[in-house]
Amino acid sequence: MNIKMPKWFYQLASPKWSYDIMGMLMPWFGLAALLLLVTGIVWGLMFAPPDYQQGNSYRIIYIHVPSAILAQSCFMLMAVAGIIGMVWKMKVAHIVAKSAAPIGASMTIIALSTGAIWGKPTWGAWWVWDARLTSMLILLFLYLGIIALYSAFSNKASGDQAASILTLVGVVNIPIIKYSVEWWNTLHQPASFTLTKKPAMPPEMWVPLLIMVLGYYCFFAYVLMARTRIELLEREHKSGWVTALLTDTP
Amino acid sequence: MNFLNAAIKRELLLALRNRSEIINPLAFFLLVITLFPLAVSPEAKVLANIAPGIIWVAALLATLLSMDSLFKNDYDDGSLEQIVVSPQSLALLALGKVISHWLSTGFLLALLSPVLAVMLFLPSEAMPALVGSLLIGTPTLSLIGAIGAALTVGLRKGGVLISLLVLPLYIPVLIFGAATVQAGALNLPISGHLALLGAMMVFTLLLAPFAIAAALKLSIRN
Numbered sequence: 001m002n003i004k005m006p007k008w009f010y011q012l013a014s015p016k017w018s019y020d021i022m023g024m025l026m027p028w029f030g031l032a033a034l035l036l037l038v039t040g041i042v043w044g045l046m047f048a049p050p051d052y053q054q055g056n057s058y059r060i061i062y063i064h065v066p067s068a069i070l071a072q073s074c075f076m077l078m079a080v081a082g083i084i085g086m087v088w089k090m091k092v093a094h095i096v097a098k099s100a101a102p103i104g105a106s107m108t109i110i111a112l113s114t115g116a117i118w119g120k121p122t123w124g125a126w127w128v129w130d131a132r133l134t135s136m137l138i139l140l141f142l143y144l145g146i147i148a149l150y151s152a153f154s155n156k157a158s159g160d161q162a163a164s165i166l167t168l169v170g171v172v173n174i175p176i177i178k179y180s181v182e183w184w185n186t187l188h189q190p191a192s193f194t195l196t197k198k199p200a201m202p203p204e205m206w207v208p209l210l211i212m213v214l215g216y217y218c219f220f221a222y223v224l225m226a227r228t229r230i231e232l233l234e235r236e237h238k239s240g241w242v243t244a245l246l247t248d249t250p
Numbered sequence: 251m252n253f254l255n256a257a258i259k260r261e262l263l264l265a266l267r268n269r270s271e272i273i274n275p276l277a278f279f280l281l282v283i284t285l286f287p288l289a290v291s292p293e294a295k296v297l298a299n300i301a302p303g304i305i306w307v308a309a310l311l312a313t314l315l316s317m318d319s320l321f322k323n324d325y326d327d328g329s330l331e332q333i334v335v336s337p338q339s340l341a342l343l344a345l346g347k348v349i350s351h352w353l354s355t356g357f358l359l360a361l362l363s364p365v366l367a368v369m370l371f372l373p374s375e376a377m378p379a380l381v382g383s384l385l386i387g388t389p390t391l392s393l394i395g396a397i398g399a400a401l402t403v404g405l406r407k408g409g410v411l412i413s414l415l416v417l418p419l420y421i422p423v424l425i426f427g428a429a430t431v432q433a434g435a436l437n438l439p440i441s442g443h444l445a446l447l448g449a450m451m452v453f454t455l456l457l458a459p460f461a462i463a464a465a466l467k468l469s470i471r472n
Contacts, residue, residue, distance in 0.1 A: 141417070148414055148415075149401065152407070162465065165464055166397075166401060168461070169397055172419075176422070
């Protein structure tokens with residue numbers, strides 16, 4: 001493959017470089033996540049106007065929608081990282097994908113459980129076998145399968161590749177989730193945000209939601225980098241830079 | 251093409267020589283179906299309602315059950331390694347294996363299904379939908395299952411893991427497969443459902459062999 005990639009892309013292949021750069025970026029993402037999440041949650045829960053139909057119960061949207069978005073984004077990230085890891089034989093990419101899997105699974109669980117709590121007052125049932133809900137449940141199973149596959153291999157490099165293959169196969173589920181609310185006539189409402197259309201909500205409602213989504217992304221980046229750094233240290237514990245790092249720190 | 255033919259022939263011959271591998275999934279299929287009238291209700295009305303779902307779930311589980319051994323023997327006796335290092339295309343071999351696997355499970359399940367449908371009081375109008383959906387849907391199940399089998403062939407505890415990996419991916423096929431039979435039972439048009447099942451089959455037929463080949467290669471290296 002003769003595609004010329006930018007220099008930082010190749011630098012990512014070095015575990016030490018990635019470890020350092022992530023250590024540098026992490027506090028910024030953590031700070032941004034803290035500010036955005038606190039602003040978004042206070043604004044959304046206390047100052048945003050109540051819905052004319054659902055009253056105050058709609059406010060769970062400020063948790064539900066960002067986690068659902070993250071659950072899908074995380075899977076896409078794992079798929080991209082899997083491709084990079086397989087094409088360019090980049091160990092760090094596989095480690096990122098592996099570190100992302102449990103975060104994505106947790107986001108899916110949060111999205112499903114807040115959806116259930118929201119469904120009770122609005123639909124009158126904790127769970128309906130609706131296309132969007134079912135496809136999110138499948139996403140959760142896919143995450144669990146990928147996590148199980150990582151841990152099934154004693155050789156970590158093989159586990160990485162196996163999980164990447166499974167992730168790429170599972171990616172077909174993402175468009176199904178995305179468009180389930182448009183293809184099928186379902187109980188679940190259509191997407192809250194799209195790039196092309198104005199949201200169906202008034203700005204007082206969607207601005208805090210947007211802040212929450214951004215906050216979730218920053219939080220995700222923060223946790224992902226923290227997990228990746230630990231995994232990097234674990235995998236590279238025999239290499240020189242880790243030894244130097246661990247002996248230098250007082 | 252010759253290689254594909256040879257691969258299919260070899261697998262079918264192996265299956266014929268070891269008949270229990272063909273009969274076990276079919277017996278399992280029958281047994282699972284038998285459990286439902288005993289557990290739910292032997293009433294014709296109830297059974298006719300749930301028959302499409304039961305038959306599809308049972309066919310899916312029977313396919314899954316037989317998946318585990320797809321690459322196991324070749325992996326254990328080392329012939330898989332020889333095939334991987336040979337100049338022949340691994341994806342083509344994988345395809346051959348899946349085709350012969352389907353001929354010895356999915357195809358036979360589809361042929362057997364009308365008998366079970368009668369036992370479950372499924373209206374006779376639904377028979378073409380049942381056999382058709384199984385004929386078009388089970389190849390997809392075999393192809394997806396083979397990816398899971400190839401990923402787990404080198405692992406000691408692959409049995410439970412393969413169901414965890416493969417079942418979520420089976421769900422779309424199950425939804426449309428069972429929906430076809432339900433539509434057939436209500437005398438509604440089924441061609442749309444069959445077309446969707448067919449599209450899924452073509453899609454997996456194009457991509458799955460490469461995923462299987464990649465998975466086999468890494469299983470050999472492990």
